[in-house]
Amino acid sequence: MRTHVRPPGRPALPPWLAHALRAQRGPVPWSAVVRGALAAGPLLLTAVLVHRTSLGVVAAIAAMLAGINDRPGSRRASVRRLGVPALAGAGGLLVGTYAGAHAEPLVLTLILTCVGLVAGGISAVGPVASGAGTQLLVASAIGAGMPVPEAGWARALAFLAGAGWLVLLRLVLPTPGATAGDFRFDGEREAVAAVYDAVAELLDAVGGDHALARRAALTAALDHAQDALTGPRLRRYASSAAERRLHAQYAAALPLAEAATALAWAGEAVGGRASEGPRRLAGAVRENTPTGPLPAPHRSGPALRALDDALLHAAEAFDQGHGSSDLHSRRRSWRSVVRLVLGAGGREYGLRVGLCFGASAAVAQALHHARWYGQHEHWYWLPATAVFLVKPDLGPLVSRVLCRAAGTVLGALVFAGFAAVLPRPEGLIVLVAVSGALIPVATRHFAAQTAVVTVLVLALVMVGGEPQASVSRIGETLLACAIVLVVGHVPMPGQRGGGVRARVAAAGSAAYAYLGHVLEESRAYSESRRAARWTLRREAYRTLAEARTAIALAAAELPPLARHSEGADEVVVALERLVDATTACAVHLDDSGHLSARDREQIAELLDELAKGRARTRLRLPELPLAV
Structure with missing residues (x-):
């Protein structure tokens, strides 16, 4: 298969800067925009009308976080993509509320650090788990520091109600233009x-x-x-x-x-x-x-x-209208989840997130109790902001920091202008609804998403009865950026790049399992084995795509961090060629019932190429248990 070589042109920007300027493209997700407009704003309005404003603020925050995860896809997938993080967020709100009410500052910081370790390790499992880890951390910080008079269980129920309302909208509202059947x-x-x-x-x-x-x-x-x-x-x-x-x-x-x-x-x-x-x-x-x-x-x-x-x-x-209905979904067993959490990638991820979350909570607590600093009402903003900055799967570190700082400054300035002219609370509730509608579009770039979320959060704070806090929001964000930049470059125990190595190792295992199956099939050909072969092929290509994503993010870090994943892309290219060649061999096997000498020779050459790449990068991949 040929590769495309880009013609020479103007010098390219450094990867860490190019990533910060890159935005996703595509049509406007109008259905998600409608759901965003009907989520946080109406929830907040209802709460104000029944004189439960504080619970309405919590529900609106949950709807906002669910809206960030409301991506294009099927309704059935959205139940898990939105619901699992919401459950984690409700749990985090409970933990944070009771820890904040009964624990001393030092103990509270230790508890939040432990929550960060757990959430960081869980985030290494996959996108849904990462969303759950994010909401667990954000909600625990909000629960510990947000001045809400209701009990922890009432806050958790309000949080679930806010996220559940968006899930209900996702299931009930039709997509524009959907006229074919159900x-x-x-x-x-x-x-x-x-x-x-x-x-x-x-x-x-x-x-x-x-x-x-x-x-x-x-x-x-x-x-x-x-x-x-x-x-x-x-x-x-x-x-x-x-x-x-x-x-x-x-x-x-x-x-x-x-x-x-x-x-x-x-x-x-x-x-x-x-x-x-x-x-x-x-x-x-x-x-x-x-x-x-x-x-x-x-x-x-x-x-x-x-x-x-x-x-x-x-x-x-x-x-x-019939055929195989076995989808071969990727439901991971508990053992595989535990291996991911406790593996090299999960350990590095958990340590980084836990240390950063705990450090930001410690600094926030110190400022909160420092007499010279003055009243620090929103100390929980600091650890909550650090969550979005320290998550490695949200983008390279410097790119996240630059986008977060720029987006927060822009959002705070925009809100300050609106707050000066809008009536309260009616105008602020409308601003919350408009911001919720903009979130699905803003998620295409981290800076734009940050700006919209900043406007929405500041509006919620004012509806809750607190004064305008744009300056405080900017200060908290810049301080969080500094903490994350320092912690993100602190040497950790073990070898760096654990997340990339784990993804490449998983791709290698899947590729070898696929190849081994085809080689076994060539010795005992059977039509009934084709479905299993397709399942293994799907897993091989999916894990390769996940490895490529992890490598691309790691390569866009600053050079001191990017060097830890150098050479991984070479191994993934070799694995992709191996899987492509295995697929071609499988097609020939269906046609003739056996593999030719040329097929086996190609596979052997690719395995030799892969072995050399592994030796150069020192990446650990499983050995192929079968002789070619």
Whole structure:
């Protein structure tokens, strides 16, 4: 598979600065904007009307945090993506409330440090766990320091109510333009359709410079579709036919993706006719209609024959609405979760977060009780701000600090202008609603998200009866930036780059498991083993994508931190080539029933290349248990 080499041009910005200036692109998520407008603002208004303003502020904070996690995807996936962090946040609010009420400053700091250690380790498990860790830390700081008269259990219930309200909006409100069938499944349909589109784009790119990027895009589409279809059933009985149909359409895409990847590995361009079939399948998924006749590619080679067979299988699955409903989701066992938390990545992550959270809490407590400093009402802002700065999965350290500082200053200045002219509390409640609507758009850049959240938080503080606090907010943020910059560069026990090493090691294990299965299949070929092979292939490509993300974030750090992950990208490239070659071998195996001498020779060469890369980077990867 060819790689694309960028032509020389103007000198590139340093990675740490380029990342701070980079923003995500895409259409405006209008459905999330509507949900954001109907979340925090109406909750706060209701609380003010029933004279429970303090609980309304807590509920609005929960809705704001849930809104940050309200990303595009299916409704079923949103239950876990929004609900699990909310449960963690409610638990953190309980711990923080009772610790803040009964513990001395030193003991409180130790408790918050321990919470940081736990939350940091949990965050290494994955995106949902990271969101849970973030809300656990933020809520524990708020519970310990926010002056709310209600008891801890009442605060926790208000927090759950605020997040639950957004989850309810996510489940009930239709997505604009969703007219094909039951609107509850529009996210799933779009995700599955995007897989077929990605297959078509990869087929168009075969033999060209963009084939590698298109294969990566196909991996991302498959990951997104797998996540979209994973979760609780929305309607247990009435939706069973739609459930089976969606699962069958996703399953039918797996052999298509396998054949397209094999064609991309061979590097021989195919005609435009080959991509017409997947595009028609994508349209059939979106419109919930039959596929109609599909153009067949020329059956001139194993990969093209596999593509044709996959198209025929997909047409049958689409028209009859049945097929394999086993999604092979990535539900991790407790043992695997514990290994991730206690592994090198989890330990480094937990120590960094715990130390930073504890240090910021200690400084905040010291300032809170210092007579020369004056009254420090919002001391909890300091550790809560540090949470978003110290989380490694939210971006490189310097990029986070720059964006947080710039966004806070901008948001505080904007709020100061609004606070001078808006009526209270009516105008501030409207400002909260507008800010909630802007969060789904602002999440594309950390500075923009920080600015919107700053406006929303300052508005909530004033509605709660406190004075304008823009200057204090800026001061707390700049102090948190300084603490995180110092702690982020403090040497830790063990080798740095544990998160990257853990991701690369997981990708190596998955790649070797996939290769081992194909080699075993070549000795005892069986049609029944194909589904297991597709599951292993999905896991290999998914873990490789996760490793690439971790490497990209680590490479955008300042040089003293970035050097700890040098060479990891070379290993991941070699692993990707190995998985691509294994996929091509699997297609040849289906076609002929055995692997050729050339197939085995290619695999051996790639394994030798991978061994040399491992030796240069000193990354620990599992040994392949089978002889090639």
